[in-house]
Amino acid sequence: MSENIEKTACEASKKMLEKAAELEQETAFTRVEKQKGCAFGEAGTCCRICAMGPCRINPKKPEEGQGVCGATVDTIVARNFARMIAGGSAAHSDHGRAVAETFIMAAKGEAPGYEIKDRMKLLEVAADLGVEIGERSIEDIAVDVGEKCLEMFGQAEGEITFAERAPEPRKALWRELGVFPRAIDREVVEIMHRTSIGVDQDYKNIMLQGARCALADGWGGSMIATELQDIMFGTPVPLESSINLGVLKDDEVNIILHGHEPLLSEMVVLAAGLPEMQEKAKAVGANGINLAGICCTANEILTRHGVPIAGNVLQQELAILTGAVEAMVVDVQCVYQAIGQLSGCVHTKIITTSPKAKMPHAMHIEFHESDAIESAKKIVSVAIDNYKNRGKTDIPDNKERLIAGFNHEYVNYMLGGRYRASYRPLNDAVIDGRIRGVVGVVGCNNPRVPHDAIHIQVVRELIANGCLVLMTGCAAQSVAKAGLMLPEVAREICPQGLYEVCEAVGIPPVLHCGSCVDNSRLLIAATAMVKEGGLGEDISDLPLAGCAPEWMSEKAIAIGQYFVASGFYVVFGVKWPTLGSPDMTDYLFEQYRDVYKATWDYEPDPEKMVGKILSHIDSKREALGIAAKRERVLFDMAMRRELQI
Amino acid sequence: MSRIIATAAIKGAHKEVATARRMFNETIEAAGATAKVEFPNTAYYLPIIYGMTGVKVEKVEDMAKVLDLCNDLLPPVPRATHWVPYLGHTVDAGMATLFAGEIIEACKYVTSPPVDDIWLGAADDVIMRERGVEFVDGSAPGFCALTGVASSPEMADQIVVDLQQKNLYIWMSGHVNDATITDQLMKMDRQLGWDTRIVPYGKEMSSTVYSLGFAARAAMSFGGATPGDYSKILRYNKNRIFAFVLALDYVDDQKYAYAAGAINYGFPTIANTDIPQILPTGICTYEHVVSGVAEEEIVQKCVEVRGLKIQVTKVPIPMAYGPAFEGERIRKEDMYLQFGGNITPAFEYVRMLDLDQVTDNKIEVVGPEIDDVEPGSALPLGIVVEVAGRKMQEDFESILERQCHHLINGAEGIWHMGQRDIVWTRISKKARDKGFKIHHYGDILHAKLLAEFPAIVDKVQVTIYTNPEDVAKWEATAREAYHYRDVKTAGMTDEAVDTFYSCTLCQSFAPTHVCVITPERLGLCGAYNWLDGKAAYEIDPTGPNQPIKKGNTLDEAKGMWDNVNTFVKDNSGGNLEKFNAYSMMEDPMTSCGCFECIVAFLPLANGAMIVNREHSGDTPCGMSFSSLAGSVGGGAQTPGFIGIGKVYITSKKFISADGGFQRVVWMPKALKETLREQLAKRCEEMGDPDFINKIADEDVGTTEEEILPWLEQVGHPALTMDPMLS
Structure with a gap:
């Protein structure tokens, strides 16, 4: 038991880990102990890009080692780091591409079940992309929007249009540095090229391409995914739902949706609600069909449909261990191969759906956008049919309520209603000091640190210190399980100023902003803060920070890099993959200040991480001249004439 | 707590929209779907609806789509636990309330206009343009939408005079259990109407739409905002028209709903009762709702919360002073003393002298003072103002002289019209009771000329003649000056200047x-x-x-x-x-x-x-x-x-x-x-x-x-x- 306390802060997970122990079943929590980790790999000093190696540089004496080709530790570390960025960017962006392709089919009427739900957002995005609106039909506009987005992946020349949304000084800086992203695929390819044997051997130069590729993710692939998903499935608005393994139901067919792309899960939600499916479930003796999500798919269907969340990425095996899951439907990213093996012990069927992602011990039902509903019905039917095979169940009774579904559009609305929508109240609250700063806390879970515990501690301390916290991904789920995404929390934990803001607007101090591709929403929000005025001219002027306290995926590195290159100070926890090269690390942690006016940082200790974030925020407040209490300015007529209308 | 306000406002909005729909149905029944709908003499239809949506409500049936929009805007009432954000909802509910309020008032205009001896109803475009200019040039910084009832008629009067002295318009609507501040002011014999800037729009809270409709029209007529460009109209009001809601006594759901509507305009609410507050800023310039302010301090607090800087020159007279009092009338039976008006000769004359010839603040009355005459008397009057300043020019004499009218008229209990030798002015019995002397005409002119023309006027002395001989002598001098100026002005052509x-x-x-x-x-x-x-x-x-x-x-x-x-x-x-x-x-x-x-x-x-x-x-x-x-x-x-x-x-x-x-x-x-x-x-x-x-x-x-x-x-x-x- 005491061992499990150290492993996770999540009560439901503790119970399931005990069950796993009883069954002598391995999970990520136990496998991690057997994988002690390679010291070279961990320091980023192992080079495996050609057959002259692998070459390893002793991280304790980095200056002494060289690869066979002569590569220095700086080059090796930078190559490895850049390749993580490429991997992460590729993942988000390929997701974005799939969405764009489906979007075009939907607009052309070739994908029954998909539609253009948020027309207002379509028109806004169309305007940003320079798509003619005029008197054209919604469908025609949508086709053009989809094609413009798809173009961004492979266009031969030009720049990624969405990156035009960034503040002017930031764009000027990118152009000056030569990191303004050109085409999404191209930037990934160029990283792979430049980090292959004998190409780019200047770590700073490698990292310029690293930044360009990451920007192509944040302002390209990820943003395309988010924007087009919003248009197709609706831009989320806040709603209440519940989270943790306790959402599974003993008397219903439980289907868990796990992975990342909402293309499939949206259709499963639709299919599960069909009367014929409900009837079918009744016919096998179940009281209904209960959907629940895991990982980022969970965030997508939570924020758009209120579908409860069973857990975050580290709970995927634990959910199966409840014995109550008829099917776990997966698509891409963060799906542990272990679940396939695990399904041999219980009745749960693992259903892979993407031609890009298959695994042993799983059933593959390929999902086709052109026939989405039928694919989805087939998947739901498999789950229903499997209900009869269910044995003893063991569903922990832990679940918590949460409010989710925040994003740029809703923040704009919630601060002034339909007629006075703006970021002014947010900027005012920051200027007044009611909100000390805004912090994005994002990322994964990692069994090398206590599951959820770091997230909860960081977030709790941030809000206790007056910061508004925006969250995505599995990090958001950690904190939601601890009850911090409820509006009542503001009164209990926050200082007076932040409490007043939360109370005025009716928000929790911790806002759930979606999945990991939705980190692009934070870029848009930060840009909106700059454009609203009063807080400097660029994102790097804002009292903002980002952190990923329990990260594990390459996607986190890509996200972190596009945040830094966009002007956010970013701190990562757990471990840091460049420590083998003091120069490269110094470049990212210190010299980046002169390059991007923002730096990377690494701090595994949650308390110290919060300390670093707060001191960064306070230094920005100082620089903006808003560290002291704002005086009340009274306006005479001449001063009123100066005010913009 | 804001959630209490949100809950009340949203409930109030639902009720108001339901009332609007009921009245819409009744009006169709009574007058037909195609009956004409209009507020008197305006090109802006129902101005809030027109401004925010561009929809022209011209016939009763046109209201249907606005009511549909209201329904679309109406949010659910916030839950008691685990609520979703309600600020945007509340502000939207407020807008729905304003649309509903305009429909309610417009329905009244179709069947029975909401106007009587007390309540004035909608202000037409003539008033809007005349008065709107004052918002443009800053002579009126804004308006106070005053609702409810004060603790006593005396307190009502004190609050309103305080607002008048700050040059604000006072627009009244709504009641508390049938009691209104309008009744209280009438009890105090305060003159109401556009002339004194104290305007009783209507007894029902829905007549608040006349205030906010005026504001919408100001943005469209002066601000160049096109109908339907709600964003510009509302931002214009936030940054140009410094208005606020002052709520006295009990605030019910309906009043919260209208207050939420006003927040759309950037107009905050200040209340004397202990209602919840909304302190963070943003939609309004500063706080959105401030409560629990004592009546004695509430006007000052309103001005502060709205972020309004008002520079008021202290005029050393025993009554209130401000442009709002320019519109006061003094009937013959309320008059203690008068000058001019074809009864006695009366004139005003401003001339410049060298700096060393003027003793600043030397004010002299030559002839009888007010205490020397019986109530209802008339005296001759000659006001001779002598100014000096390093940048003073002869051409400016007539400009300063023209100011005398509104400067004198700004005093409470004093009435003035005309200029030059056709002046007519009255001192009321009330003013005399408060200690007003003829001498004070000089005090007003001295204080205000220095305050309003600091660049050209350094010194002012005033001699006021009230005996027939001096008046006659000085009137002749003044007339020579008037003639000289007229000849000079007549010769002034576009060609003659560069x-x-x-x-x-x-x-x-x-x-x-x-x-x-x-x-x-x-x-x-x-x-x-x-x-x-x-x-x-x-x-x-x-x-x-x-x-x-x-x-x-x-x-x-x-x-x-x-x-x-x-x-x-x-x-x-x-x-x-x-x-x-x-x-x-x-x-x-x-x-x-x-x-x-x-x-x-x-x-x-x-x-x-x-x-x-x-x-x-x-x-x-x-x-x-x-x-x-x-x-x-x-x-x-x-x-x-x-x-x-x-x-x-x-x-x-x-x-x-x-x-x-x-x-x-x-x-x-x-x-x-x-x-x-x-x-x-x-x-x-x-x-x-x-x-x-x-x-x-x-x-x-x-x-x-x-x-x-x-x-x-x-x-x-x-x-x-x-x-x-x-």
């Missing part, structure tokens, strides 16, 4: 509009002539009135000069390339929206019509003043239409490039009457003394077709002049 003055005071509202003021063409608002421009420049060298060197004449007849073109271009943000001072057909002057009159081309008559803003009827160009104003204002050049000051009609340069005054084929009767004397003189000069009788008016007709035969009958010259449209 410098004109700009006026860009209204640019905050109409950013591309530039007024060019010449000796023979005053500003279109009628408030600034060339001398005023010159003085204003002296007073504030970086202000909105700048000298414009004419430069080379490009077209003498049309009135085009190269430097003027450059100035206009630079100061209109490049919007205007060139400008003709004397033509309405080619590159005419732009209009902000403050114009006293509009001149419009009538193609069939080959002439022009003039309509003044007080005229509410139709005109031969097919539009009323209000409708015309909508298309002429906003800082755009619209050939065929110009906005002008009344006095320009009597100028030799009046559309002289297009044929001049002889082009005028139609004017409202009242306008002719107002200008009869000067127009007669103008006709003499033109060599056609009978011309004025050839100008049609509303009795002849209100369409071109109606007036044409008449024009032919009287032989109007325009019919045979060169085509106006070349």
Whole structure:
């Protein structure tokens, strides 16, 4: 038991880990102990890009080692780091591409079940992309929007249009540095090229391409995914739902949706609600069909449909261990191969759906956008049919309520209603000091640190210190399980100023902003803060920070890099993959200040991480001249004439 | 807690929308779906709805789609636990309430207008334009939407006088258990109405829409916001019109709902009761709701919460002082003492002296004081104001003299009209009871002239004569001065000067509009002539009135000069390339929206019509003043239409490039009457003394077709002049 306390802060997970122990079943929590980790790999000093190696540089004496080709530790570390960025960017962006392709089919009427739900957002995005609106039909506009987005992946020349949304000084800086992203695929390819044997051997130069590729993710692939998903499935608005393994139901067919792309899960939600499916479930003796999500798919269907969340990425095996899951439907990213093996012990069927992602011990039902509903019905039917095979169940009774579904559009609305929508109240609250700063806390879970515990501690301390916290991904789920995404929390934990803001607007101090591709929403929000005025001219002027306290995926590195290159100070926890090269690390942690006016940082200790974030925020407040209490300015007529209308 | 406010406001909104729907159904029943819907004499339909949505509600049935929009806006009531954000919802609920309120009031206008001896109902466009200008130039910083009831009539009076002294309009609506602050003020014998800026709109809370509808119209007429551009209309109000809601006594759900509507405009609510507060800022400039403020301090708190800086010159008199009191009337039976008005001689005369000849603040009454006479008496009066200042000029004497009227009139309990030797002024019994002396006329003029003209006036001394001999002697001196000035002004022509003055005071509202003021063409608002421009420049060298060197004449007849073109271009943000001072057909002057009159081309008559803003009827160009104003204002050049000051009609340069005054084929009767004397003189000069009788008016007709035969009958010259449209 005491061992499990150290492993996770999540009560439901503790119970399931005990069950796993009883069954002598391995999970990520136990496998991690057997994988002690390679010291070279961990320091980023192992080079495996050609057959002259692998070459390893002793991280304790980095200056002494060289690869066979002569590569220095700086080059090796930078190559490895850049390749993580490429991997992460590729993942988000390929997701974005799939969405764009489906979007075009939907607009052309070739994908029954998909539609253009948020027309207002379509028109806004169309305007940003320079798509003619005029008197054209919604469908025609949508086709053009989809094609413009798809173009961004492979266009031969030009720049990624969405990156035009960034503040002017930031764009000027990118152009000056030569990191303004050109085409999404191209930037990934160029990283792979430049980090292959004998190409780019200047770590700073490698990292310029690293930044360009990451920007192509944040302002390209990820943003395309988010924007087009919003248009197709609706831009989320806040709603209440519940989270943790306790959402599974003993008397219903439980289907868990796990992975990342909402293309499939949206259709499963639709299919599960069909009367014929409900009837079918009744016919096998179940009281209904209960959907629940895991990982980022969970965030997508939570924020758009209120579908409860069973857990975050580290709970995927634990959910199966409840014995109550008829099917776990997966698509891409963060799906542990272990679940396939695990399904041999219980009745749960693992259903892979993407031609890009298959695994042993799983059933593959390929999902086709052109026939989405039928694919989805087939998947739901498999789950229903499997209900009869269910044995003893063991569903922990832990679940918590949460409010989710925040994003740029809703923040704009919630601060002034339909007629006075703006970021002014947010900027005012920051200027007044009611909100000390805004912090994005994002990322994964990692069994090398206590599951959820770091997230909860960081977030709790941030809000206790007056910061508004925006969250995505599995990090958001950690904190939601601890009850911090409820509006009542503001009164209990926050200082007076932040409490007043939360109370005025009716928000929790911790806002759930979606999945990991939705980190692009934070870029848009930060840009909106700059454009609203009063807080400097660029994102790097804002009292903002980002952190990923329990990260594990390459996607986190890509996200972190596009945040830094966009002007956010970013701190990562757990471990840091460049420590083998003091120069490269110094470049990212210190010299980046002169390059991007923002730096990377690494701090595994949650308390110290919060300390670093707060001191960064306070230094920005100082620089903006808003560290002291704002005086009340009274306006005479001449001063009123100066005010913009 | 904000959630309590949100809950109350949203509940109130649901109720108000339900009431609107019920009244809509009843009105259809009573008057039919196609019955006409309108507030009196406005071109802005139901102005909040029109401003926010662009929807013109002209018939009862048009309300249906607005009610649908209300339903769409109405959010659910916030939950008691685990609520979702409610601020946006609350503000939307407020907007739905305002739409509903306008429908409720408009339904009343269809069946039984909500107007009686006390309640005034909707303000028409004449009032809106007249008063709206004060919001534009800052003479009224904003308004107080006052609702509820004070703890006593005395407290009500104190609060309202305090607001008046801060130059704010006081617009009242709503009640608490049938008690209203309006009743309290009437008990205190306070004069209510537009003249005193204390306006009782209506007893029901729904009449609050008249306040917010006024604000919406101000943004559309002066701010150049197009109907439906809600964002601009609301931001305009937040940053230009410093209004707020003052809620006295119990605040129920309905009042919360209207307060939420006001928040859309950036107008906060300040309450004396202990309701919850919304302190973070953003939609409003500062706090959104502040409560629990003692009545004694509430006006000061309102001003602070709205972020309003009001500089009030302390005038050393025993009564209140402010422009709001200019509209007070003093009936004969309430009068203690009067001067002038054809009963006794009375005049005012301002002259400049050298600095060493004036002793600042020397105020002397020569003759009887108020205590020396019986109630109801009349005395002769001569007010001689002597000013000195390093930058004072003889030309400014008449400007300062003209100020005497409104400066004196601003005192509570004092009434004043006229100028020069046709002055008529009264002191009320109430003022006398409070200790007002004739001497105080001098105190007012001393304090205000120094405060308002600090750049040109350094010293002021005032001698007030109240004995017949001195009055007669000084009146003769004054008359000589008046005559001298008249001769000088008459000789002042555009050709005689090398410098004109700009006026860009209204640019905050109409950013591309530039007024060019010449000796023979005053500003279109009628408030600034060339001398005023010159003085204003002296007073504030970086202000909105700048000298414009004419430069080379490009077209003498049309009135085009190269430097003027450059100035206009630079100061209109490049919007205007060139400008003709004397033509309405080619590159005419732009209009902000403050114009006293509009001149419009009538193609069939080959002439022009003039309509003044007080005229509410139709005109031969097919539009009323209000409708015309909508298309002429906003800082755009619209050939065929110009906005002008009344006095320009009597100028030799009046559309002289297009044929001049002889082009005028139609004017409202009242306008002719107002200008009869000067127009007669103008006709003499033109060599056609009978011309004025050839100008049609509303009795002849209100369409071109109606007036044409008449024009032919009287032989109007325009019919045979060169085509106006070349």
